[in-house]
Amino acid sequence: MNKKQDSFSSRIGFVLAAAGSAIGLGNLWRFPYLAARYGGGIFLFIYIILAITFGFTLLISEIAIGRKTKLSCIKAYKTLSNKFAFLGPLAAIVPMLILPFYCMIGGWILKYLFEYLTLNASALCGDTYFSNFMSMGSEGILNSPIFWMILFVVITAAVVRMGVKQGIEKTSTYMMPVLFVLCFVIAIFSLSIPGAIDGLKYYLVPDFSKFSTSTVLGAMGQLFFSMSLAMGIMITYGSYVNDEDNLEKSVNQIEILDTFVAVMAGLMIIPAFVAFNNGDVSGISAGPGLMFGVLPKVFETMPMGGFVGFLFFLLVFVAALTSSVSILETCQSIVVDQAKVERKTATLGCTIFALVVGIILCLGYGPLADFKILSMQLPDFFDFLTNSVLMPIIALLTCILIGYVIKPESIICEITKNNEVFKRQKMFTVMIKYIAPICLILIILSEFLKYFNIITI
Numbered sequence: 001m002n003k004k005q006d007s008f009s010s011r012i013g014f015v016l017a018a019a020g021s022a023i024g025l026g027n028l029w030r031f032p033y034l035a036a037r038y039g040g041g042i043f044l045f046i047y048i049i050l051a052i053t054f055g056f057t058l059l060i061s062e063i064a065i066g067r068k069t070k071l072s073c074i075k076a077y078k079t080l081s082n083k084f085a086f087l088g089p090l091a092a093i094v095p096m097l098i099l100p101f102y103c104m105i106g107g108w109i110l111k112y113l114f115e116y117l118t119l120n121a122s123a124l125c126g127d128t129y130f131s132n133f134m135s136m137g138s139e140g141i142l143n144s145p146i147f148w149m150i151l152f153v154v155i156t157a158a159v160v161r162m163g164v165k166q167g168i169e170k171t172s173t174y175m176m177p178v179l180f181v182l183c184f185v186i187a188i189f190s191l192s193i194p195g196a197i198d199g200l201k202y203y204l205v206p207d208f209s210k211f212s213t214s215t216v217l218g219a220m221g222q223l224f225f226s227m228s229l230a231m232g233i234m235i236t237y238g239s240y241v242n243d244e245d246n247l248e249k250s251v252n253q254i255e256i257l258d259t260f261v262a263v264m265a266g267l268m269i270i271p272a273f274v275a276f277n278n279g280d281v282s283g284i285s286a287g288p289g290l291m292f293g294v295l296p297k298v299f300e301t302m303p304m305g306g307f308v309g310f311l312f313f314l315l316v317f318v319a320a321l322t323s324s325v326s327i328l329e330t331c332q333s334i335v336v337d338q339a340k341v342e343r344k345t346a347t348l349g350c351t352i353f354a355l356v357v358g359i360i361l362c363l364g365y366g367p368l369a370d371f372k373i374l375s376m377q378l379p380d381f382f383d384f385l386t387n388s389v390l391m392p393i394i395a396l397l398t399c400i401l402i403g404y405v406i407k408p409e410s411i412i413c414e415i416t417k418n419n420e421v422f423k424r425q426k427m428f429t430v431m432i433k434y435i436a437p438i439c440l441i442l443i444i445l446s447e448f449l450k451y452f453n454i455i456t457i
């Protein structure tokens, strides 16, 4: 086994870096509109239950695989079982596909941050501003999504280039606390708007009559993306964890931080939105356009809205950066393991790849908008392929690998190797063998039925 030289310098450094990966656009942009769409309080309730059972099981499995093998995902799966070696390359494809997609959205955030910084926030409130920007409708380099995507890739690459301790761990250690403070400040601003209380009730009080299968499936799909599961990322970060660290404790903390930010994002957005819409929650499920299309309008109506808007996009930028760093780090570690090149060269290669594919993706919403795969625009197809197809399949096969081939005991051994007590050991075994695979099969089936328009959720 080739032992990696890179490692985190402390347990807390690892927790913050892994939380930095987990906390991202999924928490701040996706979670609030899903919560609003799937019934508010009831969604939150189910999400939290799933996080401490399903999410915990998958997250601790991946981190334990990483620490046990000290390898990136391609070789890690092969080391565990020759029959399941194909899972490595499959999991490696996901971060490669997600990286350019994520950087494109990161670029949009930089653009919005820039507009707030240059006191041009009212421009963002125009009804067609976002669609026009995304589809490259305006002249000038500062209006080009490609320019902002390139800038975002370059910043990400600069952090990764500095290495695990100096780059990733340091950035996360400084940025994550800033992120937590920003969450509080913005939530307080949002909750102070007159009329916010209705939205707060909708968000926090579970209404069991709103419970449905789609609430559970929606929460499960979200959890997956939010914890950066099934794409080799947590295996890579796990491979940098020191052998003496308590894994269960670390995973608990990562999970709590990730869920905390998601819950806070709902607090920032849902009550403010409901107040803005005079008590009506329906429009918030508008979904992806929420952050770029609707939120600037909500901020515009708030006292000190320009400042809050700036803080909000700064928060999203920090969250997106620590996530994109984890994706690029994973890609480069795969290249280092496979091609036996130096870290420097691998990072450069992956950066160039992200830039080239990123440009194509940006064009996919612009001049190439008519180019469709399975009747989806190119960026949407990337999103569908990774989130809806590859990730659930990889997670399902990982559960089968752990549950029935290498057996849960091998993961439990890794978790308890310093004589730690694994408090949720029984639950872990039942989850990985029975419940998680069933949940994953349901996710895959529902995605399939959704695609063929047999169900709409």
Ligand code: PHE
Pocket: 021, 022, 023, 024, 025, 026, 027, 098, 225, 226, 227, 228, 231, 233, 323, 324, 326, 327
């Ligand atoms: N977990 C991140 C989020 O919530 C998303 C992510 C996906 C991060 C893939 C890394 C890799 O936004």
